[in-house]
Amino acid sequence: MRELELTDGESLDFARTHSGVVLPSKTSVNPYLIGLKIWEDIEKRYDHPTEEMKKRFGARAGQGREKMFEVREMESDTSFIRNYLTEELVRELDLYLYQKVGNEWRIVETDWEKVRDKIWKSRTNGGYPLLHVVDGDYQLTGELYLVHAYEGNELDVKYTEKTLPSVYKLWGRTVHVESVLEGRAVVFSYDGRKTTRKFL
Known part of the structure; x- marks a missing residue:
């Protein structure tokens, strides 16, 4: 956005809209924030792949943007979350499952795979x-x-x-x-x- 010739008002409108979209919520999952963090993580991991990624996937340094376009072509919303929401991201985003127990809300699950699975399953059928x-x-x-x-x-x-x-x-x-x-x-x-x- 900084490369575009926007007026101060347009820049402010964009910043306000963007922050509203990616703002974390204390009471629900913001799928836009999760999506943005997954994209950032894909780019970072494929720009600087580990030795294991190099061996298993043939990843080479500097392929982050290329991998992002590949993922965009191949994945649906649900498979995107299922395949790319990592343990590290679940921890970074402080994601967990909670429910009402008696009269109070309690955290009932912190296992990252169960949290990930609950999120992608909630997107199945458009969340309906x-x-x-x-x-x-x-x-x-x-x-x-x-x-x-x-x-x-x-x-x-x-x-x-x-x-x-x-x-x-x-x-x-x-x-x-x-x-x-x-x-x-x-x-x-x-x-x-x-x-x-x-x-x-």
Whole structure:
């Protein structure tokens, strides 16, 4: 950006926008920050490869930018994270998994591979949950029964409870979504009047 002939206002706009994109968050993962750090790491590692990288991958010094273009061509968002988010980056970015235990939030996992896997899995399907229609005539009443393909990522409870009335509007009858919450099977239901939650 410094090489472009920008006005002071344009430079300020860029700096403000850029800092907003790569700003770390204390409560969630900023995928743009992680992506930027991975790109920087790829360039650094392939500009100055270790002896092991030279032997295993045939890496030569000064190939960082070339490797970045190769990765850009070959990887999807999910494979990019899975293949290039290293243990060192997980530590540098202070990434960990946390969840609510009782009434407080606690760190529940710091193993870098589990943290990496949780991040790339959360990007699968664009970060949207995968739901399967299991029964369109549940209990022989025309109710809709959906099952969330749970793979370690819980549904956002508030969003689920706000979404069910819209699904009800489309279906015209009671709708149910089965998932996992706090390690237990649960069914969210909406009958046209209220949303309920029942653990199985």
